[in-house]
Amino acid sequence: MKKKPLTIGLFGLGVVGSGLLEVLKDSGYPDAVIRKICVKTPGKTRAVPQELLTFNPSDILDDPSIDTVVETINGSDDAFDIVSRAMRQGKNVVTANKKMLAGNFELLLNLQEATGVSLLYESAACGSIPIVRTLEQHFGTEPLEQLSGIFNGTSNYILSRMFDGNLDFDTALRQAQQAGFAEEDPASDIDGLDAKYKLILLTAHSHGMILSPDQVPHFGIRHLRPEDIRFARDRGLRIKLLPVCRRTGPGRLAVYVIPGLVGDADELFRVDDEFNGVLLQSDYSGAQFLRGRGAGGRPTGSALLSDLLSLQQGYRYAYQKHRMNGSTVLDDQYKLRIYARAPSEIPLQALPFPSPENITRDGNTYVIESEVTLSHLGRQARWLQENEVFVMRML
Numbered sequence: 405m406k407k408k409p410l411t412i413g414l415f416g417l418g419v420v421g422s423g424l425l426e427v428l429k430d431s432g433y434p435d436a437v438i439r440k441i442c443v444k445t446p447g448k449t450r451a452v453p454q455e456l457l458t459f460n461p462s463d464i465l466d467d468p469s470i471d472t473v474v475e476t477i478n479g480s481d482d483a484f485d486i487v488s489r490a491m492r493q494g495k496n497v498v499t500a501n502k503k504m505l506a507g508n509f510e511l512l513l514n515l516q517e518a519t520g521v522s523l524l525y526e527s528a529a530c531g532s533i534p535i536v537r538t539l540e541q542h543f544g545t546e547p548l549e550q551l552s553g554i555f556n557g558t559s560n561y562i563l564s565r566m567f568d569g570n571l572d573f574d575t576a577l578r579q580a581q582q583a584g585f586a587e588e589d590p591a592s593d594i595d596g597l598d599a600k601y602k603l604i605l606l607t608a609h610s611h612g613m614i615l616s617p618d619q620v621p622h623f624g625i626r627h628l629r630p631e632d633i634r635f636a637r638d639r640g641l642r643i644k645l646l647p648v649c650r651r652t653g654p655g656r657l658a659v660y661v662i663p664g665l666v667g668d669a670d671e672l673f674r675v676d677d678e679f680n681g682v683l684l685q686s687d688y689s690g691a692q693f694l695r696g697r698g699a700g701g702r703p704t705g706s707a708l709l710s711d712l713l714s715l716q717q718g719y720r721y722a723y724q725k726h727r728m729n730g731s732t733v734l735d736d737q738y739k740l741r742i743y744a745r746a747p748s749e750i751p752l753q754a755l756p757f758p759s760p761e762n763i764t765r766d767g768n769t770y771v772i773e774s775e776v777t778l779s780h781l782g783r784q785a786r787w788l789q790e791n792e793v794f795v796m797r798m799l
């Protein structure tokens with residue numbers, strides 16, 4: 405029997421919202437009709453008919469003829485308001501907003517249960533890479549040892565420019581901004597937060613654990629210096645910003661985001677520029693690797709389009725891993741061997757690492773190595789960031 409087309413209310417008409425309109429038009433997909441588009445700022449020139457536009461969310465949320473909401477706005481509080489109101493009104497929702505999802509995961513899971521509607525978010529984690537669906541459907545019951553990868557295109561672009569173009573951090577960041585890969589305020593990308601939000605979404609599907617952002621330590625690349633690049637290059641290695649969810653024992657997970665050294669045999673070694681990659685280590689099928697564009701209007705639009713097709717087919721996430729592994733706990737005693745570069749004004753004794761080893765002085769900085777637990781790293785994260793210490797995981 406032919407299903408009726410989805411009637412869609414779209415929130416946001418920026419990079420992602422416009423990308424969706426473009427791929428909908430380009431693909432000729434007949435089963436999705438955009439009824440209304442809600443935006444924020446009056447007076448902007450927009451490439452859509454005026455009668456489609458509104459500035460009032462209720463024009464979509466209270467319209468019973470609209471059965472599907474696509475949320476592509478750039479704020480997380482407003483987005484949570486829109487998404488939860490839409491779900492309570494019985495509308496299915498597709499969203500690209502990882503910050504909103506990661507910050508409200510438990511609530512949104514409960515809301516899906518209570519309302520019976522479907523909430524899909526393939527585009528929110530690694531853009532065009534079909535990783536949520538892969539974890540949900542293909543690995544829905546197979547245990548995974550590890551999920552890791554490169555989830556943030558901006559920081560990966562900066563790292564690639566520093567390695568291949570010999571640029572310093574500020575110049576590489578400016579190039580990323582000029583190329584449209586970094587926001588004017590790049591903090592969330594370069595400090596590891598964006599990668600952490602995506603890791604939280606994927607951990608729910610890969611290992612069944614629902615986490616909130618404050619449970620996951622994150623470190624970024626803001627304080628990376630050319631000396632750190634040289635340290636990696638001299639050893640034939642590269643530095644990547646690595647989100648990791650690792651099973652450390654039965655029902656125990658280590659979950660963190662930290663720059664790390666990567667060797668030539670690692671698939672992530674050659675994931676460069678704005679590309680993303682996801683590495684899975686699974687118990688029955690072994691290693692799997694997915695690589696693709698993590699951002700941009702059309703790649704993200706492609707993931708949204710795929711979610712719409714899934715909705716049309718009556719799809720909902722089953723959260724099978726969460727049902728099976730609901731009692732999983734965090735292993736905050738998991739140990740990492742780390743490298744830290746600190747400005748020389750910081751006395752060695754003030755550096756919050758037990759038994760620093762291999763201390764080397766280098767200009768106006770020094771480097772130490774140490775073995776630390778995740779719990780210790782998490783507690784010291786803010787101090788290290790404020791004191792401009794660059795931290796990365798050794799191989």
Ligand SMILES: NC(=O)c1ccc[n+]([C@@H]2O[C@H](COP(=O)([O-])OP(=O)(O)OC[C@H]3O[C@@H](n4cnc5c(N)ncnc54)[C@H](OP(=O)(O)O)[C@@H]3O)[C@@H](O)[C@H]2O)c1
Nearest residue numbers: 416417418419420443444445476477478482500501699700
């Ligand atoms: N950019 C990417 O490649 C990418 C990839 C994956 C996921 N995402 C996620 O997708 C979302 C959108 O990103 P983007 O890059 O498309 O942002 P963007 O280009 O800045 O566009 C944001 C849009 O949201 C609208 N908006 C903001 N607040 C609103 C509100 N309260 N009500 C209605 N409309 C509102 C803005 O309206 P005005 O036009 O009136 O200002 C604008 O059209 C974010 O959550 C982002 O994290 C982005």
